[in-house]
């Protein structure tokens with residue numbers, strides 16, 4: 001099972017961040033989750049995942065986007081638990097504040113008058129993900145004109161990505177670094193030549209900075225297609241991860257490995273603390289159910305064929 005995390009924030013950071021709740025886990029929740037996973041499962045790196053195991057269910061921890069809190073909050077916890085991790089970064093957005101447009105929009109609208117609800121912001125972000133890059137940029141430029149920064153959340157500079165020095169330090173500490181495109185483009189919404197450039201440039205930049213090969217990839221927003229998978233294979237990647245919920249098995253396409261997103265709401269109970277039962281249900285049970293559903297799909301046309309003959 002491959003777990004996807006994005007941000008691990010302490011309580012003060014959780015209150016100030018412009019990131020949507022679906023990509024945030026509180027640090028204390030993450031500490032409990034990592035300790036639980038270290039006891040219950042075998043935490044593995046990508047290469048260990050291909051080897052014979054000790055019989056325990058295996059989990060692989062991945063972090064998308066390269067947020068600075070991966071370095072400050074999450075990775076010290078992983079190290080304490082002796083667990084490996086993979087961080088997927090965008091070289092073109094290293095060391096920046098508000099590096100991704102969803103946080104920039106939440107920051108702009110978070111201070112809007114009349115107020116815009118969190119649900120409305122979330123819905124707008126989902127709609128904008130379907131736009132072309134140019135159309136989205138035009139829309140965001142218009143939003144900037146309408147909602148000039150007015151302090152408040154804009155004064156918070158914690159929504160940042162890691163620096164190259166921090167990436168090198170993580171690499172030296174055994175954290176695996178993978179590609180997440182150069183500037184976090186959703187590959188299925190850009191022209192094929194742009195998709196290839198985003199993939200190629202991200203790999204080149206990481207390999208130049210770390211002086212080692214970088215063969216793992218995570219699709220921004222999880223979006224993939226036959227064409228993007230072919231580009232990745234041609235550019236030398238050996239495995240790529242989606243955000244499609246499911247369990248990674250020997251039958252999975254190595255260029256479309258499913259994962260399970262983990263956020264605060266999916267793993268805490270009524271007390272607001274990490275709940276092993278919620279973790280088991282929302283992460284493992286739902287992933288296995290997705291796998292069973294997927295395996296049942298080929299059976300459907302056969303059944304329909306039989307019925308149509310009857």
Ligand SMILES: [Zn+2]
Nearest residue numbers: 064065220221
């Ligand atoms: Zn991402």
